[in-house]
Amino acid sequence: MTASTTRFANPADVTALVRDDEVHKDVYIDADVFQLEMDHLWPSTWIFLGHDSQIPMPGDFMTADIAAEPLIMLRDKDGCVVVVKNRCAHKGAKLVSALSGKLSSNLRCPYHGWTFRLDGSLRSIPEPKGYAGSKYDLLASDRTTADKSIGLSRVKNVEIYRGFVFVKLSDAGLGFHEFFGDSLSSIDNMADRSPEGRLEVVGGTFRYMHNCNWKMFVENLNDTMHPMVAHHSSAGTVKKLWYADHDKTDVKPMVVEQFEPFVSNYKFFDDMGVKIFPNGHSYTGVNFSIHSAYSAIPGYHDSLVNAYGKEKAENILATNRHNTVYYPSLTIKGAIQTLRIARPIAHDKTLLESWTLRLVGASDEHLKRTLMYSRLINAPTSVVGHDDLHCYRAIQEGLASSDNEWVSLHRRYDESERIDISGEYKGNSEVSMRGQFRAWRERIVASMQAQAS
Amino acid sequence: MSEIERVQSFVYYEAQLLDEKKFDEWLALLTDDVLYWMPLKRDQAEEDIYNSLLYEDKLLLQVRIERLKSPRVFSQLPPSHCQHVLQHPEVICQGDKEYQSRTPFIYLESHMDTQITLGGVVHHELVNVDGELRIRRKRIELLNRESALPSIQLFL
Numbered sequence: 001m002t003a004s005t006t007r008f009a010n011p012a013d014v015t016a017l018v019r020d021d022e023v024h025k026d027v028y029i030d031a032d033v034f035q036l037e038m039d040h041l042w043p044s045t046w047i048f049l050g051h052d053s054q055i056p057m058p059g060d061f062m063t064a065d066i067a068a069e070p071l072i073m074l075r076d077k078d079g080c081v082v083v084v085k086n087r088c089a090h091k092g093a094k095l096v097s098a099l100s101g102k103l104s105s106n107l108r109c110p111y112h113g114w115t116f117r118l119d120g121s122l123r124s125i126p127e128p129k130g131y132a133g134s135k136y137d138l139l140a141s142d143r144t145t146a147d148k149s150i151g152l153s154r155v156k157n158v159e160i161y162r163g164f165v166f167v168k169l170s171d172a173g174l175g176f177h178e179f180f181g182d183s184l185s186s187i188d189n190m191a192d193r194s195p196e197g198r199l200e201v202v203g204g205t206f207r208y209m210h211n212c213n214w215k216m217f218v219e220n221l222n223d224t225m226h227p228m229v230a231h232h233s234s235a236g237t238v239k240k241l242w243y244a245d246h247d248k249t250d251v252k253p254m255v256v257e258q259f260e261p262f263v264s265n266y267k268f269f270d271d272m273g274v275k276i277f278p279n280g281h282s283y284t285g286v287n288f289s290i291h292s293a294y295s296a297i298p299g300y301h302d303s304l305v306n307a308y309g310k311e312k313a314e315n316i317l318a319t320n321r322h323n324t325v326y327y328p329s330l331t332i333k334g335a336i337q338t339l340r341i342a343r344p345i346a347h348d349k350t351l352l353e354s355w356t357l358r359l360v361g362a363s364d365e366h367l368k369r370t371l372m373y374s375r376l377i378n379a380p381t382s383v384v385g386h387d388d389l390h391c392y393r394a395i396q397e398g399l400a401s402s403d404n405e406w407v408s409l410h411r412r413y414d415e416s417e418r419i420d421i422s423g424e425y426k427g428n429s430e431v432s433m434r435g436q437f438r439a440w441r442e443r444i445v446a447s448m449q450a451q452a453s
Numbered sequence: 454m455s456e457i458e459r460v461q462s463f464v465y466y467e468a469q470l471l472d473e474k475k476f477d478e479w480l481a482l483l484t485d486d487v488l489y490w491m492p493l494k495r496d497q498a499e500e501d502i503y504n505s506l507l508y509e510d511k512l513l514l515q516v517r518i519e520r521l522k523s524p525r526v527f528s529q530l531p532p533s534h535c536q537h538v539l540q541h542p543e544v545i546c547q548g549d550k551e552y553q554s555r556t557p558f559i560y561l562e563s564h565m566d567t568q569i570t571l572g573g574v575v576h577h578e579l580v581n582v583d584g585e586l587r588i589r590r591k592r593i594e595l596l597n598r599e600s601a602l603p604s605i606q607l608f609l
């Protein structure tokens with residue numbers, strides 16, 4: 001990791017940005033704070049890279065940048081998931097540029113043709129005699145395993161949980177299970193909704209460029225006070241048009257089922273509840289959510305009962321969480337099988353990816369509902385997405401004001417609140433955001449201290 | 454005016470209505486079973502279970518238009534503006550009542566200090582309804598569909 005800018009040389013400079021019930025505006029609008037996050041928060045936490053269903057066969061790969069590190073996730077010849085840096089060992093060229101694809105038995109650099117095995121080790125160099133006596137001497141008779149170090153850098157902290165591949169780029173920070181704890185139950189619920197317990201990423205990716213800080217998006221996922229305001233023009237209009245010539249007892253099309261709950265009242269969202277976990281993770285929809293009233297898809301309930309037994313099947317279906325935040329990178333909707341992934345680029349630029357998953361063994365109707373939800377709510381062409389992004393951008397610009405340097409996270413704060421442990425709260429509390437910033441401060445400071453020692 | 458010329462001027466007229474924001478008049482040009490479709494993948498077939506940037510029926514198009522009239526349409530305060538620049542449409546007549554047209558386009562959408570440029574090919578499927586041309590399908594094959602896109606807020 002590169003050293004952070006001198007403005008944040010000491011942990012005290014970081015802790016000063018976060019108070020229990022408010023944060024300094026620089027956490028959103030300052031380029032040095034962004035660099036601090038990319039040097040310390042993102043490398044020392046478990047970041048979602050991809051899903052193993054995207055690379056089913058040896059040689060399959062996908063690429064993504066995490067904290068500015070270009071990465072390749074691939075399936076090696078033994079069927080294992082390997083993550084390497086997308087940087088040639090020679091002069092640094094990116095080895096593959098596509099977002100996904102299939103390799104032959106090795107990786108060949110497009111510049112001078114060095115090749116690497118799928119485990120990252122250096123395989124061949126054209127005209128190898130030119131490297132006689134150097135550490136790149138592939139012809140030397142005494143080559144040892146230590147020479148493996150001249151291949152591609154391999155990311156060693158890789159964890160796969162029910163197909164979800166997470167990486168931790170630095171050695172600082174917590175172990176995978178310590179970091180996520182019981183929040184993994186939301187991934188379990190999504191995967192358990194498949195009668196086979198398996199998910200597959202399918203249906204294409206929406207890549208939506210957001211000209212705002214990544215945290216505005218992540219915080220918004222458990223912000224239950226905005227839908228009835230920001231989405232009134234979209235969801236409210238769907239409701240108005242539908243009920244103009246239908247009444248409550250008419251069977252609603254899927255579009256109306258999906259939009260209508262966005263303009264539920266404050267009590268609805270408050271009663272939904274929010275659960276927080278240590279390290280910034282949380283979900284809304286403890287008791288029910290905007291996804292609870294979707295109509296049943298024929299045959300599905302029975303297929304789950306067959307797979308899991310009645311009691312477990314009913315527990316799976318009764319769990320309809322709204323958004324789960326795996327801080328800082330991943331947000332999921334188990335009940336409708338969508339992922340939204342934050343890929344920060346600059347303090348005011350974030351690539352937002354929306355993925356859709358198939359419940360393996362369930363009918364195509366589920367996937368069609370998933371695709372519709374993602375298209376209506378998350379696409380760059382979505383009238384819901386437009387108003388969310390408008391608000392994020394409005395914050396980005398409004399915070400330029402010098403009048404008030406602090407951003408409020410006061411809703412339902414009380415001093416006895418224990419955000420260091422798991423707990424359930426009323427849905428309209430801003431407790432999830434307070435938990436995120438506690439984790440933000442803790443993880444950055446711990447990484448700075450690990451680097452200093 | 455030949456049949457083909459009539460279709461061509463209809464395609465130009467449709468784009469003009471959108472650029473002039475005469476959305477209710479535009480909506481009146483659509484059949485009740487209209488499909489307004491912007492695939493996400495190249496060579497995407499309608500049967501593919503794959504997502505689309507837009508896959509909208511008349512209700513969803515009405516929602517877009519009514520939303521623009523809402524006093525709370527925050528992302529459109531102030532409003533965006535758009536300009537279609539169309540190449541000459543290629544028209545195929547199918548029987549005496551149906552037409553397919555293929556029109557390469559450039560589309561500009563501006564919002565305050567930002568302007569985005571999109572391009573591609575729009576395919577219309579038009580039918581004669583009581584002597585008037587109506588749009589049954591409009592498929593927009595966006596050139597840069599793989600790119601990370603900004604908000605696209607008006608109608609291509």
Ligand code: FES
Pocket residue numbers: 088089090091092093109110111112113114
């Ligand atoms: S940069 Fe890769 S072979 Fe030269």
Ligand SMILES: [Fe+2]
Pocket residue numbers: 220226227230231384388
């Ligand atoms: Fe929203």
